[in-house]
Amino acid sequence: MALNVTQNEHPAAAAAERAADRITASAAADLEALDAYSRTVVGVVERVGPTVVSLVTSREAPERLKRRGLPAMRGAGSGVVIAPDGFILTNSHVARGAEQIEARFADGRTLPAQVVGNDPHSDLAVLRVPDGSLTSAEFGDSGRLRVGQLVVALGNPLGFQATVTAGVISALGRTLRAENGRLIDNVIQTDAPLNPGNSGGPLVDSRGALIGINTAVIAGSQGLCFAIPVNTAAWVAAQLMREGRVRRAYLGVAAQTITLDRRVAVHHRLEALSAVRITEVHPGTAAEQAGLRPGDVIVHAGDRAIRTLDDFLLVLGGHTPGTPIEIRFIRGAEVRTVTAQPAELPDRL
Numbered sequence: 001m002a003l004n005v006t007q008n009e010h011p012a013a014a015a016a017e018r019a020a021d022r023i024t025a026s027a028a029a030d031l032e033a034l035d036a037y038s039r040t041v042v043g044v045v046e047r048v049g050p051t052v053v054s055l056v057t058s059r060e061a062p063e064r065l066k067r068r069g070l071p072a073m074r075g076a077g078s079g080v081v082i083a084p085d086g087f088i089l090t091n092s093h094v095a096r097g098a099e100q101i102e103a104r105f106a107d108g109r110t111l112p113a114q115v116v117g118n119d120p121h122s123d124l125a126v127l128r129v130p131d132g133s134l135t136s137a138e139f140g141d142s143g144r145l146r147v148g149q150l151v152v153a154l155g156n157p158l159g160f161q162a163t164v165t166a167g168v169i170s171a172l173g174r175t176l177r178a179e180n181g182r183l184i185d186n187v188i189q190t191d192a193p194l195n196p197g198n199s200g201g202p203l204v205d206s207r208g209a210l211i212g213i214n215t216a217v218i219a220g221s222q223g224l225c226f227a228i229p230v231n232t233a234a235w236v237a238a239q240l241m242r243e244g245r246v247r248r249a250y251l252g253v254a255a256q257t258i259t260l261d262r263r264v265a266v267h268h269r270l271e272a273l274s275a276v277r278i279t280e281v282h283p284g285t286a287a288e289q290a291g292l293r294p295g296d297v298i299v300h301a302g303d304r305a306i307r308t309l310d311d312f313l314l315v316l317g318g319h320t321p322g323t324p325i326e327i328r329f330i331r332g333a334e335v336r337t338v339t340a341q342p343a344e345l346p347d348r349l
Contacts, residue, residue: 040206041166044152047208050106050135052201053079053088054156055113055127057098078155078201079103079127080210081136082237088127089237090200091215092118093179095125103129104156117240121182121248121317123215124233126240137202140209142188142229145169153192153214153225155201167192175310176216176226185314188212188227203227249319249342252285253278253292257308260297268299268335272307275299275330290327290340299335300328316342 057075065073077094081087088103095101101113111129118125149169156163171189178184190203194214203212212227239246258277265273276298281287298306301315302325319325321344328337 040150041152041164044204044206044208045154045164048137048152048154048202048204048210051081051137052106052154052156053081053090054104054197055079055088055090055094055200056102056104057094057100059097059099076197077199078197078214080200080202080213081134082126082139082210084134084136085132086129086134087116087237087241088113088129089213089233090125090127091213092120092123092125094200095127096120101127103127105134117244117246119236119240119246120178120180121246122184122228122232122236123178124213124228124236124240126237137204137210138208139234140205140207140211140230142186142211142231145172145188145205145211145229147172150206151190151192151203151211152206153190153194153198153201153203153227155195155198155214163195163198165192165194165198170224174226175314182317183310183313184215184228184232185317186229186232187215188229190225190227192225194225247321248345249316249321249325250285250345251316251340251342252282252287254280254282255298255309255312257310258297264330268330270299270305272305274307276306276309276312278329286340286342290338292327292329292338292340293331295331297330298327299330301325321345 055077058072061070061073077090079088079090082089095115095118102110103113104110111131113127113129116126116128147169151169152164152166154164167190169188170191174187174189176184176187188203198214201214202210203214205211211230213233214227216226236246255276255278257274260273260275262273278292278294278296280294281292298312300306301312302319304311304315306312319342321342324339324341326337326339328335
């Protein structure tokens with residue numbers, strides 16, 4: 001006798017239906033996750049977009065270009081409003097050398113901007129426009145960031161308002177060399193692509209809080225973009241708004257990284273096989289007054305072991321001028337310690 005069952009009652013058919021239900025549920029979950037991601041990015045743009053500024057700079061062209069019919073040289077970048085009374089934070093390399101700067105806002109306004117202060121050592125500058133009713137960004141805390149965290153980069157590249165890219169934090173604690181050769185410490189690396197003209201724009205978290213200032217992209221690479229952390233930017237901006245400059249320590253030496261003989265490192269219980277040798281001591285400086293000489297090998301400064309010249313520059317970059325700093329060094333077969341009192345870094349250096 002033939003067994004008479006419906007398709008829904010067949011075990012194989014029931015299993016197929018259950019599998020289809022699971023696929024449908026999985027697809028719905030994927031769509032929900034995508035929607036959540038989209039909603040996050042859209043919400044960030046709506047909150048932060050009004051604070052993003054397009055900057056157009058111009059300066060007089062050199063004579064050779066004037067003869068070719070180019071009276072002025074123009075540049076472009078981005079910025080972010082950090083205070084309602086007209087203060088804008090951007091990159092130093094965007095504002096440097098500009099004779100005129102126009103700030104273009106998301107609501108269509110264009111206002112002249114003046115440079116309040118410029119700090120090439122951190123690649124940051126503060127501008128101000130004559131308006132006291134601007135929408136400003138909310139500051140986050142770059143000290144609480146995590147690798148893998150969602151970030152959104154905004155800018156006004158070439159005048160296109162609120163261009164948006166999204167990605168994650170790829171690494172923290174990077175160092176980046178500014179155009180003047182100084183190191184910027186604790187830089188954020190992200191894979192959120194930066195378009196030309198995004199320099200100086202905000203890097204924000206999923207809540208729309210400012211966590212960095214976009215500053216550089218490695219040409220020819222994929223996903224190697226960098227931002228100055230907001231904790232550094234806030235400190236620099238406060239200095240620029242108060243004094244028009246940032247005060248940094250200057251010891252007065254020329255130096256180079258060297259490789260130590262392993263026996264020397266073992267004898268003096270040094271973890272690293274490299275240190276910094278002084279090649280020149282400038283007359284009348286804190287280094288000379290402390291008794292440092294050419295040939296001295298610096299192995300420790302402040303609270304940091306010195307393995308490379310970059311280590312030494314970072315210690316001085318974070319030290320307050322006029323306050324003492326202990327420097328430990330090798331001279332001959334001895335390890336010595338002196339206390340120096342660095343002056344303020346001259347503007348020309």
